[in-house]
Amino acid sequence: MKxxxxxxxxxxxxxxxxxxxxxxxxRVRSVYGTPEPDPIGxxxxxxxxxxxxxxxxxxxxxxxxxxxxxxxxxxxxxxIHTLEYRNTFRGILLSAVTFxxxxxxxxKYVCMEEQN
Amino acid sequence: xxxxTTFDKETWDTLHNNGPFPLKKLxxxxxxxxxxxxxxxxxxxxxxxxxxxxxGIAASQNExxxxxxARWSLSYIAHQKEHMHYNRKMNLHIPVLPENxxxxxxxxxxxxxxxxxxxxxxxxxxxxxxxxxxxKTSGASNGQTIAGCISTGVHGSALDxxxxxxxxxxxxLIIGDQPGDIVYLERSSRPALNKGFADxxxxxxxxxxxxxxxxxxxxxxxxxxxxxxxEAENLFLLKRxxxxxxxxxxxxxxxxxxxxxxxxxxxxxxSTVGKxxxxxxxxxxxxxxxxxxxxxxxxxxxxxxxxxxxxxFPVIETSIYRDLIYLLVRISEKFPQSIPxxxxxxxxxxLPDVDEExxxxxxxxxxxxxxxxxxxxxxxxxxxxxxxxxxxxxxxMTRKExxxxxxxxxxxxxxxxxxxxxxxxxxxxxxxxxxxxxKKSEKLLSLREYxxxxxxxxxxxxxxxxxxxxxxxxxxxxxxxxxxxxNKATEWKQQRNSLLSPKMQKVFSNQFLKDLQLTT
Numbered sequence: 001m002k003x004x005x006x007x008x009x010x011x012x013x014x015x016x017x018x019x020x021x022x023x024x025x026x027r028v029r030s031v032y033g034t035p036e037p038d039p040i041g042x043x044x045x046x047x048x049x050x051x052x053x054x055x056x057x058x059x060x061x062x063x064x065x066x067x068x069x070x071x072x073x074x075x076x077x078x079x080i081h082t083l084e085y086r087n088t089f090r091g092i093l094l095s096a097v098t099f100x101x102x103x104x105x106x107x108k109y110v111c112m113e114e115q116n
Numbered sequence: 117x118x119x120x121t122t123f124d125k126e127t128w129d130t131l132h133n134n135g136p137f138p139l140k141k142l143x144x145x146x147x148x149x150x151x152x153x154x155x156x157x158x159x160x161x162x163x164x165x166x167x168x169x170x171x172g173i174a175a176s177q178n179e180x181x182x183x184x185x186a187r188w189s190l191s192y193i194a195h196q197k198e199h200m201h202y203n204r205k206m207n208l209h210i211p212v213l214p215e216n217x218x219x220x221x222x223x224x225x226x227x228x229x230x231x232x233x234x235x236x237x238x239x240x241x242x243x244x245x246x247x248x249x250x251x252k253t254s255g256a257s258n259g260q261t262i263a264g265c266i267s268t269g270v271h272g273s274a275l276d277x278x279x280x281x282x283x284x285x286x287x288x289l290i291i292g293d294q295p296g297d298i299v300y301l302e303r304s305s306r307p308a309l310n311k312g313f314a315d316x317x318x319x320x321x322x323x324x325x326x327x328x329x330x331x332x333x334x335x336x337x338x339x340x341x342x343x344x345x346x347e348a349e350n351l352f353l354l355k356r357x358x359x360x361x362x363x364x365x366x367x368x369x370x371x372x373x374x375x376x377x378x379x380x381x382x383x384x385x386x387s388t389v390g391k392x393x394x395x396x397x398x399x400x401x402x403x404x405x406x407x408x409x410x411x412x413x414x415x416x417x418x419x420x421x422x423x424x425x426x427x428x429f430p431v432i433e434t435s436i437y438r439d440l441i442y443l444l445v446r447i448s449e450k451f452p453q454s455i456p457x458x459x460x461x462x463x464x465x466x467l468p469d470v471d472e473e474x475x476x477x478x479x480x481x482x483x484x485x486x487x488x489x490x491x492x493x494x495x496x497x498x499x500x501x502x503x504x505x506x507x508x509x510x511x512x513m514t515r516k517e518x519x520x521x522x523x524x525x526x527x528x529x530x531x532x533x534x535x536x537x538x539x540x541x542x543x544x545x546x547x548x549x550x551x552x553x554x555k556k557s558e559k560l561l562s563l564r565e566y567x568x569x570x571x572x573x574x575x576x577x578x579x580x581x582x583x584x585x586x587x588x589x590x591x592x593x594x595x596x597x598x599x600x601x602x603n604k605a606t607e608w609k610q611q612r613n614s615l616l617s618p619k620m621q622k623v624f625s626n627q628f629l630k631d632l633q634l635t636t
Contacts, residue, residue, distance in 0.1 A: 039142070
C-alpha cells in the first residue's frame with residue numbers, strides 16, 4: 001500500500017513538472033515607443049494600463065502549408081509594441097494527437113500608442 | 117472636434133494599487149484627427165475648448181475636476197471623487213520656431229519645445245532625440261506624463277540639474293470655463309516665448325516670477341495644465357557604474373557631497389590631477405535589516421554624445437513570479453520577523469548588479485519600469501548635510517516599528533525654485549523606502565502609521581524635511597505643510613487665490629489639498 005502511494009506521488013510530481021515546464025511565455029517587446037494605454041481596464045498583470053488584444057484560437061494547417069500568418073488590423077499605422085506567445089501543455093497535446101494538423105494559438109499583443 | 121467619452125465609475129486606482137478611491141465620472145478626451153484638422157495649433161485649441169466645456173459642467177454641478185495622466189503617483193494627489201479627466205491622449209508636440217521667441221530671451225529657440233499635457237517622459241525623449249536633444253533629467257523611469265511630473269515634483273538624482281519642473285520655462289493653464297480663462301505663464305525674469313506664440317494657443321500671457329514658481333509644482337490646484345514649454349539640451353551619454361563601497365564612505369559622500377576629496381574614486385573618472393570627478397548622479401541603496409559594512413552605490417558621469425557605443429539594453433529580461441512575492445508579503449503580515457529574511461533573498465532582484473557598467477543616453481538609462489504589482493514608496497527630502505543622521509533615525513524606527521517590506525535609497529537633487537517644491541534645500545537628499553504594499557495586521561503597522569512614525573521621528577530630532585507629493589505618507593498629519601514649508605505655503609495659497617476665481621478654487625481642489633489645508 002505504501003509503495004503504491006509512493007508511486008502515485010512520484011507520478012503526480014512528474015505530471016505536474018511536465019505541465020509546468022511545458023507552459024511558458026515568450027514576449028517580444030520594442031525598446032522604443034509607448035504601448036497603447038487602456039484607461040478603463042484594471043488588469044493586475046504585466047499588461048496593467050495597456051490595451052491588450054488577445055487571440056485564443058485553434059487553427060488547422062494542411063500538410064502543404066508551410067506557415068500561418070494572422071493579419072491584424074487594429075493597430076492602425078502605429079504597429080505592434082509588444083507581442084506575447086504562450087505555449088501550454090494542452091496545445092502541445094493537441095498538436096501531438098492530431099499529428100500537427102491542429103494547433104492552438106494563444107497570442108497577446110499591444111499596439112504602439114498613437115502619437116501626435 | 118475633440119471628443120470626450122464619459123464613463124460612470126465607482127472607483128479609481130493608482131497604477132500601483134494604492135486605492136481604490138471613490139469616483140463618479142471619468143472623462144477621456146480624444147483629439148480630433150489630423151486628417152480632419154491638419155493644424156496642430158487648431159487641434160490644440162480645439163482640445164482646450166473641450167476641456168473648458170468639461171470644467172464648466174463640473175462647476176455648474178458644484179463639483180470638482182482633476183486631470184490625471186499615467187497615474188504613477190502613489191499618494192492620492194491625483195484623485196478627485198467627482199470628475200477625473202484622463203489626459204494621456206492629449207499628446208501633441210508643437211514645434212517652437214525662432215519667430216516664437218520673445219525678443220531678448222536668454223533661451224535658444226533650438227532648445228525649447230512645447231508639449232501637450234499627456235506626453236510621457238518617454239515620448240518627449242523620443243521627440244527630443246530626433247532633434248539631437250535630451251531632457252536634462254527624469255525620474256527613475258519614463259512612464260509619467262509631463263504635467264504629472266511637474267505637478268508632483270518628480271526628480272531623478274542629477275546633482276547639478278534639479279527636478280523635472282526645473283527645466284520648465286512656460287506653463288499653459290486652463291483656469292476656468294470662460295473666454296479669457298486660458299493663460300500662458302512665464303517668469304518675468306526669464307521670458308521665453310512671445311505674445312505671437314501665446315496668441316496661437318489662444319492664451320493671454322502672464323509674466324510673474326512668484327506666480328510662475330507657485331504654479332510650477334501646483335499639485336493640480338492651479339487649473340488644468342494643458343501644455344508646457346521646456347528647455348532641453350544637446351544629447352549626452354551617461355556612464356553608469358554600480359559599486360559596493362564602505363558604508364561610512366557612502367554616507368560621508370552623502371553628507372558632504374565632497375566627491376573631489378573622497379578616498380573613493382573610479383578609475384577613469386578623475387581630473388587631470390587625479391582627483392575624483394563630481395558625478396552627474398549619485399544614489400545609495402541601504403537594506404535596513406542587515407548590518408552590512410558596505411552599501412551598493414550607483415554613480416553616473418556625463419559624457420559627450422557619440423553614435424558608437426555598446427547597446428545598453430539587455431537582449432533578454434526575465435522576472436520572478438509576482439505570486440511568490442505576494443505570498444511572502446502575506447506571510448510577513450502574519451510573521452513580520454520573516455521580512456528581513458525574504459528581503460535578503462530578493463536582494464539580487466531588487467538591487468542593481470555590483471560592478472555593472474553601462475553607457476547610454478538619459479532615455480536609455482532611465483527606461484521602462486514594467487508593472488510589478490501593488491507597491492508603496494515613502495520619500496522624505498532633507499538637507500544633504502542631514503542625510504546620514506536622518507537615515508540612521510529612520511532605519512532604527514523601521515527596525516523598531518516594523519519591519520516593513522522595503523529597502524531604503526538616497527538620491528540627491530539640486531534646489532528648486534518652485535514655491536512648494538520638496539527639493540527645497542541647497543542640495544536635497546531624497547531618502548526613500550520602496551517596496552511591496554502590505555496590509556495592516558495585528559503584528560504589522562499600516563502604511564499610514566508608518567508614514568506618521570517617519571514624520572514624528574524627524575520632528576522629534578529637529579531635522580527639517582519635506583515629503584514627496586506623489587508618495588505615501590500621513591498627509592493629514594496636523595500642521596504638516598506649515599512645518600515643511602512655513603511661509604511658502606501661505607505664499608503658494610495667495611498666488612493660487614490671485615489666479616483662480618473662488619468657484620474655480622473649489623473645482624480644482626481635492627481631498628489631498630484639504631488634508632494639507634491648502635485649499636483656503
